[in-house]
Amino acid sequence: MKKVLFSIMVCFLCLGMGISNVGAKKEKVIYLTFDDGPSKNTPKVLKILDQYKVKATFFVTGNGGKYTKYIGEAFNAGHKIGAHTYTHNYKIYKSKKSYYKDLNKIQNLIVKQTGQKTDIIRFPGGSSNTVSRHYKKGIMKKLTKDVRKKGYQYFDWNVSSGDAASVNPKTSRIVKNAKKGKSKNTIVLLMHDSKPKTHTVKALPKIIKYYKKKGYVFKTLDINSYAAHHPVNN
Numbered sequence: 680m681k682k683v684l685f686s687i688m689v690c691f692l693c694l695g696m697g698i699s700n701v702g703a704k705k706e707k708v709i710y711l712t713f714d715d716g717p718s719k720n721t722p723k724v725l726k727i728l729d730q731y732k733v734k735a736t737f738f739v740t741g742n743g744g745k746y747t748k749y750i751g752e753a754f755n756a757g758h759k760i761g762a763h764t765y766t767h768n769y770k771i772y773k774s775k776k777s778y779y780k781d782l783n784k785i786q787n788l789i790v791k792q793t794g795q796k797t798d799i800i801r802f803p804g805g806s807s808n809t810v811s812r813h814y815k816k817g818i819m820k821k822l823t824k825d826v827r828k829k830g831y832q833y834f835d836w837n838v839s840s841g842d843a844a845s846v847n848p849k850t851s852r853i854v855k856n857a858k859k860g861k862s863k864n865t866i867v868l869l870m871h872d873s874k875p876k877t878h879t880v881k882a883l884p885k886i887i888k889y890y891k892k893k894g895y896v897f898k899t900l901d902i903n904s905y906a907a908h909h910p911v912n913n
């Protein structure tokens with residue numbers, strides 16, 4: 680009898696779960712991503728993220744100088760660290776060898792700061808960049824395949840804040856661009872936390888509040904996340 684009762688209970692449980700799944704909406708996710716840091720703006724960004732209790736992903740460089748320690752601080756605060764480039768000099772695209780020399784250098788710095796290697800990267804200029812044509816024809820076609828073979832995933836973006844359109848675009852412009860993702864269920868938002876980007880810092884609370892209100896969950900990228908790959912142009 681106990682067994683029968685248990686079976687009935689399990690059945691009801693399944694039924695209940697089935698019904699609730701029918702009405703369940705697809706989760707809306709936003710990945711805030713910051714390129715080109717760390718810089719003097721990185722601690723400000725970290726403070727805002729902490730205030731709003733959201734996590735982000737930082738694609739870092741080796742140009743941080745005395746702010747380099749914020750790679751470790753971001754990691755310790757629960758943010759994800761990805762590799763962008765050590766030098767951010769597009770010359771790295773002149774060969775596979777020079778690309779990996781730069782990537783390994785930033786990877787070593789990340790290990791020094793966080794105690795572990797990262798398996799996520801963002802190409803300087805994104806995978807769709809055409810600047811690399813000036814250094815080596817077809818290099819992005821090669822690298823986009825090759826990094827996957829080496830166990831990395833590369834990430835582009837499907838919404839840009841446009842904060843790299845000029846040195847430091849107006850805050851209102853950055854917020855307006857960032858809001859353009861509202862029709863998407865999954866947003867990978869491109870921003871920058873490099874030295875001139877003070878308006879990105881100002882725009883950040885507005886962007887977070889906007890997407891929180893819209894019901895988005897803030898997550899950090901990992902190797903299995905939606906990678907928002909661009910078409911490769913070189």
Ligand SMILES: [Zn+2]
Binds near residue numbers: 714715763767803804
């Ligand atoms: Zn960059």
